[in-house]
Amino acid sequence: MANERTANEIEHARWVREMFGNIATRYDFINRVLAINIDQSWRRKVAKMLAPILAMPNAVVLDIACGTGDLSLELHKGAKAKVIGTDFCRPMLELAKVKTAKQNAQIPYIEGDGLALPFADNTFNAVTVSFGLRNFASWEDGLMEMSRILKPGGQLIVLEFGSPNIPVFKQTYDFYFDNVLPKLGGMLSGN
Numbered sequence: 001m002a003n004e005r006t007a008n009e010i011e012h013a014r015w016v017r018e019m020f021g022n023i024a025t026r027y028d029f030i031n032r033v034l035a036i037n038i039d040q041s042w043r044r045k046v047a048k049m050l051a052p053i054l055a056m057p058n059a060v061v062l063d064i065a066c067g068t069g070d071l072s073l074e075l076h077k078g079a080k081a082k083v084i085g086t087d088f089c090r091p092m093l094e095l096a097k098v099k100t101a102k103q104n105a106q107i108p109y110i111e112g113d114g115l116a117l118p119f120a121d122n123t124f125n126a127v128t129v130s131f132g133l134r135n136f137a138s139w140e141d142g143l144m145e146m147s148r149i150l151k152p153g154g155q156l157i158v159l160e161f162g163s164p165n166i167p168v169f170k171q172t173y174d175f176y177f178d179n180v181l182p183k184l185g186g187m188l189s190g191n
Contacts, residue, residue, distance in 0.1 A: 005115070009137035013113065016135045017089050020067070024091035028068055031131075043074040043130065046157050050126050053155060054079040059125040062086060064114045064146065065132025069096030069107065071159070076105050081125065086112040114142045119149045126150075130159035 005013075023030060031039060053059050059081035063072040066085030076083045085107055087093050093109045100107050112118045114129070114136055127146045136142040146156055 005137065009115075012137040013088070013115075016137075020089040020135075021091045024068070024089065024095055027092065027095070028070070031070075039131070040070075042159055043071050046071060046128060046130065046159055047074045047077065049157060050075065050128070050155065053126045054081045054083075056081055056125065060084065060123065061126040061128070062117075062119070062124045062149065064117070064127060064129040065135065066096060066109065067092045067132070069099050069109070071128055071130045072096065072107050072109075073100060073103060073105060075128070076107055083107050085109045086114075086117065088113040115145055117145055117149055121148055122151045123149050124151060124154060126155045126157070128157045128159070131161070133158055133160055 020027070047054065050061065053061060054075060057080040061075055061079075061081050061083050063075060063083065063085045064087075066072045066087045067089075069085055072083055072085035085093070085096055086109070087096070088111060090111055093111055096107075096109050100109070110118065114132065115138065127150055129142075129146070133139055133142060143156075150156060
């Protein structure tokens with residue numbers, strides 16, 4: 001299990017929690033700008049991929065690193081399954097709760113660390129993490145923890161940026177992510 005952490009992992013988690021706490025109120029805006037608003041269509045695709053599970057009344061789906069609840073809300077639309085969101089940054093969860101209440105949705109949000117989730121083994125039919133795995137102190141431990149809480153045959157979907165292989169797209173992507181994104185992100189977040 002992923003409960004024994006190094007000093008570097010503890011410091012990394014503290015830094016990530018603090019950073020997201022500081023930008024929580026601007027997070028949705030920053031995310032839309034930096035992802036050029038494509039993130040919303042990607043979330044819809046995740047919900048579509050999970051449609052068979054979301055249609056099951058007894059299924060339970062966990063959205064890890066749920067942030068302000070965008071994916072949790074997308075998964076909840078028309079779902080018969082129970083959707084739960086978890087994040088280790090309380091200010092992000094508070095915003096998720098407000099956003100969810102405005103949409104009259106019923107999604108419980110639980111404060112929890114993706115490396116030591118407060119759930120029993122084999123609990124969830126599906127687990128998602130969108131744009132969050134990159135912030136884990138240990139990807140391997142995070143994925144092991146997700147595997148632990150997934151029911152046998154359950155589905156894990158990780159939505160994350162990746163680098164394209166086609167040269168012209170790769171050059172554009174690398175330029176954007178190496179030069180534009182850090183400056184724009186820093187400017188928008190004040191971080």
